[in-house]
Amino acid sequence: MNFASDNIVGASPQVLQALSGANAGAMAAYGGDEITKRVKARFNEIFEREVSVFFVTTGTAANALALSAAVPPYGLCVCHREAHVIDDECGAPEFFMHGAKLAGLPGVGAKLTAESVSAYLKGLPKAVKQMPPKALSISQVSECGLVYGLSELKALGEVCRGHGLVFHMDGARFANALVSLGCTPAEMTWKQGVDILSFGGTKNGCLMAEAIVVFNKDLAEGLDYRSKRAGQIISKGRLISAQFEGYFEGDHWYANARHANRLAKMLSDGLIQLPGVRLAWETQANEVFPIVPAAMDKALRDAGVLYHPWTELSLPEGEKVGQGEALIRLVLSFATQEEDVRRVLDIARSAGSRQAAE
Amino acid sequence: MNFASDNIVGASPQVLQALSGANAGAMAAYGGDEITKRVKARFNEIFEREVSVFFVTTGTAANALALSAAVPPYGLCVCHREAHVIDDECGAPEFFMHGAKLAGLPGVGAKLTAESVSAYLKGLPKAVKQMPPKALSISQVSECGLVYGLSELKALGEVCRGHGLVFHMDGARFANALVSLGCTPAEMTWKQGVDILSFGGTKNGCLMAEAIVVFNKDLAEGLDYRSKRAGQIISKGRLISAQFEGYFEGDHWYANARHANRLAKMLSDGLIQLPGVRLAWETQANEVFPIVPAAMDKALRDAGVLYHPWTELSLPEGEKVGQGEALIRLVLSFATQEEDVRRVLDIARSAGSRQAAE
Amino acid sequence: MNFASDNIVGASPQVLQALSGANAGAMAAYGGDEITKRVKARFNEIFEREVSVFFVTTGTAANALALSAAVPPYGLCVCHREAHVIDDECGAPEFFMHGAKLAGLPGVGAKLTAESVSAYLKGLPKAVKQMPPKALSISQVSECGLVYGLSELKALGEVCRGHGLVFHMDGARFANALVSLGCTPAEMTWKQGVDILSFGGTKNGCLMAEAIVVFNKDLAEGLDYRSKRAGQIISKGRLISAQFEGYFEGDHWYANARHANRLAKMLSDGLIQLPGVRLAWETQANEVFPIVPAAMDKALRDAGVLYHPWTELSLPEGEKVGQGEALIRLVLSFATQEEDVRRVLDIARSAGSRQAAE
Amino acid sequence: MNFASDNIVGASPQVLQALSGANAGAMAAYGGDEITKRVKARFNEIFEREVSVFFVTTGTAANALALSAAVPPYGLCVCHREAHVIDDECGAPEFFMHGAKLAGLPGVGAKLTAESVSAYLKGLPKAVKQMPPKALSISQVSECGLVYGLSELKALGEVCRGHGLVFHMDGARFANALVSLGCTPAEMTWKQGVDILSFGGTKNGCLMAEAIVVFNKDLAEGLDYRSKRAGQIISKGRLISAQFEGYFEGDHWYANARHANRLAKMLSDGLIQLPGVRLAWETQANEVFPIVPAAMDKALRDAGVLYHPWTELSLPEGEKVGQGEALIRLVLSFATQEEDVRRVLDIARSAGSRQAAE
CATH class of the missing domain: 3.90.1150.10 (Aspartate Aminotransferase, domain 1)
Structure with missing residues (x-):
């Protein structure tokens, strides 16, 4: 009776089988293989548009890499003060963002409101001593198990547009939020203004498979290099994509x-x-x-x-x-x-x- | 007939089976499980002494993390000018070392000699403008397929001691070097003065399993935090250790x-x-x-x-x-x-x- | 009637004169000159013991460099939530510490108490996701104009010892605190357990002259390299030391x-x-x-x-x-x-x- | 008879006098003063166009900050293998660029040719393991005392355009090059494609005054924040600008x-x-x-x-x-x-x- 977390078991049988099935034979390394190509196309379908996808092995890496694409080293990233990125990743975002800072705001149920974010942004000193805000990161599902509704996401998206912030969603439990809302992946993300997404697979059935999904094309530039220099590009790359193939198969x-x-x-x-x-x-x-x-x-x-x-x-x-x-x-x-x-x-x-x- | 590299196939069947076998049931996450404990003990046996072991998913991460433990941000790490760390990792070591520099020396067959390293070190200006040398990194097997003999390693180890350098070995093809020399893991590493080792599993049969093996206890301090903030601590940690369990089983x-x-x-x-x-x-x-x-x-x-x-x-x-x-x-x-x-x-x-x- | 800050005027005449007087003639660059040597000896006298001194041009650089010597990139530095280091330096400490984090605690008058720091430290999760605390930084004078008494400093020093933290004092207004307490520089620093000090000169009469004073010898290692790579080692180095010479002369x-x-x-x-x-x-x-x-x-x-x-x-x-x-x-x-x-x-x-x- | 360098004396009398003259009275801190405003306008005149100017205290800081605006952390900066930035700054560029790498090419007289740079760029592997080239940095005057002619600069500028590189000039001895060529500052810089310039004042008569001059507007974005977090924004900012005022006065x-x-x-x-x-x-x-x-x-x-x-x-x-x-x-x-x-x-x-x- 282990309810400690959703990462205490291995993979679901279907995912494990997909991995095993992709194991044999020679293929191009570092993601140059056919399976990876197929899975990337699948992401386009799922999000009903062209997206850039980068595979990594941990949610921490997904978040930290995504934020490094969004926030310059002198910038500020707004998040909830209990957000995974600020509280549970041993400073990974700060490492990947090269010292950029996370500003943790309060909020009931580990959720942020458009109002509180907006008020915070307006209250920041306009001075060079103040790191300029460059991104907003929210967790969908939140750290208290709550799910942002579409209108809440939309309002946050508008605050981001208004203040020139990149909108990042930590979707470690993306699928759980999705079925909770009963909407499409597109509706829960870019249609509300989300620019970049950490798409979790591990907690919901993969062994170790997370993806960064980029909607705002500019943010994808250089992300492959960032991932490589973070030691996140697996040499036998198909072994990550194969997990996603099994994960998506038949709406598993x-x-x-x-x-x-x-x-x-x-x-x-x-x-x-x-x-x-x-x-x-x-x-x-x-x-x-x-x-x-x-x-x-x-x-x-x-x-x-x-x-x-x-x-x-x-x-x-x-x-x-x-x-x-x-x-x-x-x-x-x-x-x-x-x-x-x-x-x-x-x-x-x-x-x-x-x-x-x- | 694919001879492009040794990472173009998946795992060997025995390793894949070990992974599958470890998949079911709940266990502590983040490496707090029994399999990980067993495998760490196995590393002690293999190296005939107590070692600290940190599991990561890529060789690049292993090298970069190992070097980050050895070299302060203002330091210099000496290596061959064709070394994987300087040439093939998109600046991962520089990222993890926070800007520390790699100095690439020439050498036949991508090998360094004690003489050339020593001469280089002696020729460095003694001035604050010069980043001070703090580590030596060699690849065993070298990038030209050569294997350092024990006496060569010993001589390099002595240069390191003499100049206060940490001695790092990139063992992406550790097993291939080992069977080439016909010596023990201990003889090829700490007995010749190696302080910290990137122990490769992926190229020789694992899916994605590399380990940092630390002989010099001081270097292990904080390495778990460094690994976590690099997004390298897999939540379902046993899935890496299980690979090593299969890898070591019966001298596979x-x-x-x-x-x-x-x-x-x-x-x-x-x-x-x-x-x-x-x-x-x-x-x-x-x-x-x-x-x-x-x-x-x-x-x-x-x-x-x-x-x-x-x-x-x-x-x-x-x-x-x-x-x-x-x-x-x-x-x-x-x-x-x-x-x-x-x-x-x-x-x-x-x-x-x-x-x-x- | 400008009461905006204590950096809105230039230097005091005595300091300016000392600078002018040191201007002519050739001397060794980068701090290898006689004036610098003399001033460093003067610091030893002032602090009644051997100290290591590093000259920089801004208080922000002094703080950030000092903290970079104290906190590894994965570490945590505790400070008041209104501290200059966390609020007014555009992330300089995070830059110099390579992503290490500042944890801002509340406290009346921008002061921390031994009790609150201790309670905070005890409450931190013992897990690899939690950046480990490595330093405490306080401002003497505080950002609300208050001065820590000697017994308060002592108590904080003891908390630092007990938890293995480096104790840093931001002394941008060091002299103002000193004459307020009527104690000696030694009593206000290392005698209460302070390990490293940002010693301000600019606000109290210099043009641009700050010093990092290191009491804990270990922290001085590599600080010259850190300073150089931060672009803080002035080529005509005597022009900083000369300011301090004028500053100290006759207890100016x-x-x-x-x-x-x-x-x-x-x-x-x-x-x-x-x-x-x-x-x-x-x-x-x-x-x-x-x-x-x-x-x-x-x-x-x-x-x-x-x-x-x-x-x-x-x-x-x-x-x-x-x-x-x-x-x-x-x-x-x-x-x-x-x-x-x-x-x-x-x-x-x-x-x-x-x-x-x- | 000291010919060791051009930084072994203090300031020229005219510069010192300008500094002294600007010392008295209250003015806005952090460069918000009138003198700074005047000097910035003067830079526009000197370069015959609008430029962005950022004042710093060392040439190392000027170079490192300039490059940090030009090169992302995963990028490569091409320079001569004896360039000041690669050889004499203790890794400051790597620190400010957050681990980006300097690639040092050979070249007679510490000069690079358009041909050699072009050949180097073409030879780089097109792979994610290879850090992508993002900037070219040259020293005018070179480290061997040579001056690039206008046509040489033009050719290098064209290589930069062709490969999407930012063109940086380390002008620690800018004035010496200028009078050597007998051309205008505009002709020696942006008219040949230079995007960003380290404009040296210290070696030619200032106490400690260097400027980053930005021609390519995009590169100026965030540079004030970068400078602040590097501890390079002097609180009594007019004391740097005043030096430049004296420096420029009457073509001093x-x-x-x-x-x-x-x-x-x-x-x-x-x-x-x-x-x-x-x-x-x-x-x-x-x-x-x-x-x-x-x-x-x-x-x-x-x-x-x-x-x-x-x-x-x-x-x-x-x-x-x-x-x-x-x-x-x-x-x-x-x-x-x-x-x-x-x-x-x-x-x-x-x-x-x-x-x-x-």
Whole structure:
């Protein structure tokens, strides 16, 4: 019963098989092969336009490379103060951007609003001592499991246009957001003004396959060199593209994400029926953030359920984790079994009953 | 008949199987898993001492990260002027070292001698305008297919000690060098003064698995953070370690390297018996660098044999590629078929005969 | 009546004369001259021990270079969230530290306490995604005009030792702090655990002369190379050292700082006697931060008094700038005339009276 | 008799006076003052068009900043292998360019030809492993004292256009080149295709005043931020501009350069009349590079004449420094006395006579 993250299992069988199938025989190295060519064309189809695609092996590399194409070394990149790029990547963006700075703004549910970004930008001193803002980076799904709606994205896109910022989307859980909104990849990205996207594959079924998808052509210039000098161009390049081929085949990626989101909903719905349990943030994708009684937290851990505590930094105003409560995160993935969700709910329910009895 | 490089095929079956076998089930992410623990212990055994090991996905990343641990941003790293680090990595070392410089020295067969390195170091101005030398990087196997002997390594190691340099070995073809020398990994590295090693797995049978092996403990400090910020720590970390597990199992890596070296010898021996063919550099590992008549070059290409022309920059003094000749490189790998070697030799032989007849 | 900053005048006559006097004749370039040698010895005397000194032309360069010696590219430097290094240097520290990050903590009066720093450090995740803290940087005088007392410095020094951090002091207004505390340079620095100091000369009488003073010998290694590669080693190096020679001669620097601090006290004392005026932070050095009625603010500006509005971010808890009030900063320097202070007070007083009359 | 360099004296009296004259009174800091405004307008006049000007304190900073505006971090900058930027700046360009690489080409007299640059560019592999060339940097005057003629500059400018390179000129001795050619600043720069210029003032009479002059508007974008984050924006900014004001006043800079060049010619003409003396490279500006008998070298040194030995790396083909000979560099400046030149010639003559007599 491991709900620690969606990267604790390997690949989904279909992806692994695609990889194995592409293994034999000689092909051009460094992405000059046929599979890579096919997969790049597939990305064009998926996004309903020509895009530039660069394959990397980690989400951190995807984000950091994407931002390095968007922000000059003296620039500022606006993001949420709990964003993965600012909090979980050991300074990778700063490294790849050569010292450019991330400005972390507050926001409920780890989401930014057009208003708060706009106000922040207007308040910046107009002086050479102030690094000039050059990009906005948001996480779709957010770090609190929320999904930006299309109108929210549109509004952020307009702020970016208005202030000359590149709009970057960290889509480590892109598929989960997509099936949550029920829109097309195009609608969730460039149609709202997104310029460059970190397109995650690993969390939703690949072994190690992430892509940078560039909508704004200018940003693609030199990105291959940047990737090479970051040691991110795999010599046996087809082994990344093959994963994506399996991932896309028969809308496998949608199916994986739907499964994870559905189980998250199931877990979430079950939990909030229990006394003393409420959600820190609505369950919109494949993560559940309940605030539970400490006793329930303990019971779950004692039963061997694995998950992480979470920070209350981005709770809605007025909301608080009380004494005797715990805010936790449970992540569901393509590989999670429905039965495991039921067992977790059973354990939680028992803990609740015991507590009521006491 | 693809002899372009040893990265044009996928993984060897045994490695692929190890990867597949490690795919199912949940494990701690980011290298906190059991497989990774086992493989790290295996590295200690292989090198007959405690070593620090960091897994990455490309040789470029391994080299660049290793050098970043060795050279401060204002330092100089001495290498051969045809070294992979200076010539083939799009500035990755300079990126990871934050602007530190590579000084490329000449040397026959892309090898450096203790004498030439020492003379170079002594000739450097003692002034603040001169970046101070901090590391020496050599390629074992060299870019011209030569293998440093143990006494050569020892002499270079002593120069490093004498001048306070870190000694780095780019072992992209580590196994091929090892079976060529018939020595132990320990003898080829730290016993001769090597401080830090890029240990290649990809070219000799892995999908994408390289390791930085650190003998000098001080250099390991912070390397995990450096790797993380370079986007090189795979979330499903076991999928790299599992490759190494398969690679080491039953001395599979030795077998792979022996096969490649043996076929190289076979190809080399066959070629030099043909009229007008001579070797630019002795065949010591899994690469053959013949100088062939232009007609033979053409015949091979026409027959669909794939390989690269090579530069004559590091030919022995006095040696030259004449008009009507071509210096080419043929690379043999674990996956090369003996039959392919025979076919190449047949084509070359026919071309030679035809030419003689004309 | 320019109170905008302490860098709006040129040099004090004594410093200018020292510069002029050192101008003629040939001397070794790049700091190899006799004057530089003498001044470095003078620094040893001033700090009552051997120190390493590096001359630069701006405070930003001093801070950024000092931090680059203290923090590896993957490290974290803790500072106040309004610190000059994080807020006013356009990312110079991040540039010189090659992407290392500044973590800005809150604190009244732009000061940090040992408790808050300690709590922050303890709260950091122990994981490779988290950049490890490597240095603490404080501003003495703080950005709100406050001076750390010796016991406060000592406590911060102990936190640094306990967590393995380098302790950096931004002493852009070092002399003003010194005469405020009435202690020795040694007592205000290394005796409390400061490892490396940005020693400002420009704001207190030099043209462009700042020094990095290193107490922890290890941090001096390579700093000359770092400075050279930052374009900070002036070819006619004596022209910086000569400024310091004039600056130190006859305790000129103390006299300059005493003058500025005394006028600040005079201005401050005068202002708080006026109705509706209070201090945001106590006047401890050469800057005054009054909260004044908007009408007084307007009157001062109308009369041509130059100064900057200030942020209320670091006000004491519960304190606020009300509607109809303005928080402003007035900076006094060695060149400020007592008469100008009187004129400002007169204007403020009249404004106050007029307002009372209305 | 110090001929070591043209940075071993302070400022010329006229420049020093301009600095002193600008010292008193309050003005806007960070270059927002009237003097700076005036001097920038003066640059427009001098170059007969609108230019962007950025003031810095060292030639190294000027070069490194200029190149950072021209070359992305993954790019290549072509220069002569003895160029100041590659050889004498401790990696400043690599630091400011964030790891971009300098490619040093050979060339007689430390000059590059359009042919050699063009051939080099054409020979570069078209592959992502190869950093793409983005700029050409030349030194006018060259490191061997030679001056590029207008047609040579034009040809290099055309190569740059043809290959999409930014054309940078290191004009540390700009004035000396200018009076040597007898052309206008416009003719020596943008009219031949120069995009960005390091305009030296220090060697020809300033204390510490260099400027980056940008002709290609695109390159000016962000350069103020780059300069600020490099710690190169002096707070008392007028103190740099004032130097330039004095420097330009009454064509003082021309007079200084003419004086230095004239004395160089005088020294050069005198020396080559002596037996056994010849010039390594023609004397075209303010440096003399004679090859002299070892005995003469010794006699000069014994008499206290200060100068540097020089490398023979860029001698014309076939030329060599023989045994018993020394290649030396003597630099003349605005401050050199004619009498000193005569004394040097006397000493050299005596040494020659003595040797003949023996």
